[in-house]
Amino acid sequence: MVAKQDTKAFGELVRRHQSQIRNFLRKLTRDNVLADDLSQDCFLHAWNKIHTYAGRGSFIGWLLKVAYTTFLQSKRKSNRYHEILEEIGHAEDINEERVSRDSDEINDLDKFLAVLSTEERAVMILSYACGLSHREIGDATDMPIGTIKSIIFRGKEKIRTKFEIKDHQYG
């Protein structure tokens, strides 16, 4: 139904999966407004590429892959934007504005996520927040399973050493 570009069926899928996609992107970007904008873009990309979903694997896994790709595209554009701002000397003003806006909403998870690289953050969120298997994460991020395992290990080590957490203290 959806593969034939049925808007009603697709609307149902959006309603069903919006929470997971928005939560994933909120954790990944640590910016709720940006995350919701990216979520809209993600669903629009999903609508345009729905014919590429072959039915293998879970639909949410495929949707999270689209969301991660949308995030990476936006990040590339944003990096280019910051490069241009740096060239004209406005980058510091923008960064200060962003920190002051976000500082009110920082929680423990934000602190943990802040020590991780973008790649580590994405893999950790996909694993522990979205509940994807290592293989599904590999499909979503186009990385081999071995790399996923080592990224998760590295991410956990970073959190452990940075916040001096012992195994039993997680959570």
Place this chain on the structure above:
Amino acid sequence: MKSKIINMADRLKDKQAPGLEAMFRSDPLPDLGFSKKVMARVRRQVWIRRLTMPAALIIGGSIAIKPASDIVIAMTQVFDTLPPKLTDAAVDFSGLSVSSLPHSATILVSGVIALVALGLVRALED
């Protein structure tokens, strides 16, 4: 189901998984008009796609009509300069008189209408 089994195998060796999952867990987000916004954008895109082809055909047709009619007129002038014997032979062969042939402008307008109609049919199919 398969995904859950693989997931379980992934988790068995991971003692910190329950703690990490609790830390990463978040409440489901209420929709609050999000799906409506997405579907409005999807429908807008669908309409833009439907209208793009016919609009392009109309604009392209309106731009091309002048040079195309000039070409047709020039061709009819070339046809008029041909020796009468040659044209009479051609008309005799087809069994038609020159006056019964459609005017060049009629052919052109019919062509444009046919193209627009084809474009509309394709857009509706999409």
